[in-house]
Amino acid sequence: MRTQDAARITKEVLIPEERLHQRIRELAQAISADYAGQDLLLVAILKGSVIFLSDLMRALTIPHQIDFMAVSSYGVGARASSGVVRIVMDLATNIEGRNVLIVEDIIDTGQTLDYITRILRERAPKSLRICTLLNKPSRREIEIPVDYVGFDIPNHYVFGFGLDVDEFYRELPYVAILKEGASAQAEE
Ligand code: PRP
Secondary structure: OOHHHHHHHEEEEEEOHHHHHHHHHHHHHHHHHHOOOOOOEEEEEEOOOHHHHHHHHHHOOOOOEEEEEEEEOOOOOOOOOOOOOEEEEOOOOOOOOOEEEEEEEEEOOOHHHHHHHHHHHOOOOOEEEEEEEEEOHHHOOOOOOOOEEEEEOOOOOEEEOOEOEOOEOOOOOOEEEEOOOOOOOOOO
16 A cells, blocks of 8 residues: 555545644653653553654653564454553563653544553553654543643554554655545555
């Protein structure tokens, strides 16, 4: 599936490239100020957060390390969270005593981060905060304290900038709203 095909499944562009870059620079400034002179480990939740992480970390002005964790809650073809979360890949880093900042692409029901934060808290980090590029407050089922939010967005299925449609289109440089009923598979 090619980037050029995105128009076929796009209802509208919700957040254009330049707004994303501007907002990520602002988030990076805030994080750099808040953690100045302190240890910082970014924990990115695969896969959706990879584009956000790579832009965010390059905009940070303080030393930091990164690690990854993969969990799964949406199956291919699913358009809503199943509410069932499982660890697919765990951290390589021991986070005991570390300042951990979770980096997410989107918070929807809150089920994923509720699960992840409960697991990570048991490992006794010095601090545990959350940074998400996108936030859908209207969909929340579990209250999650979010420390850094890029954009609060309405309840549409969004894709691009790391977010997928059936595992495709993560490479798009903007966040778009999916056309109703559209899928990544080409029409017959
Ligand atoms: C997305 C997103 C969050 C989760 C949010 O991941 O990256 O981890 O869903 O939904 P929730 O708040 O309702 O739990 P997804 O399962 O789509 O995996 P991906 O990042 O690999 O695309």
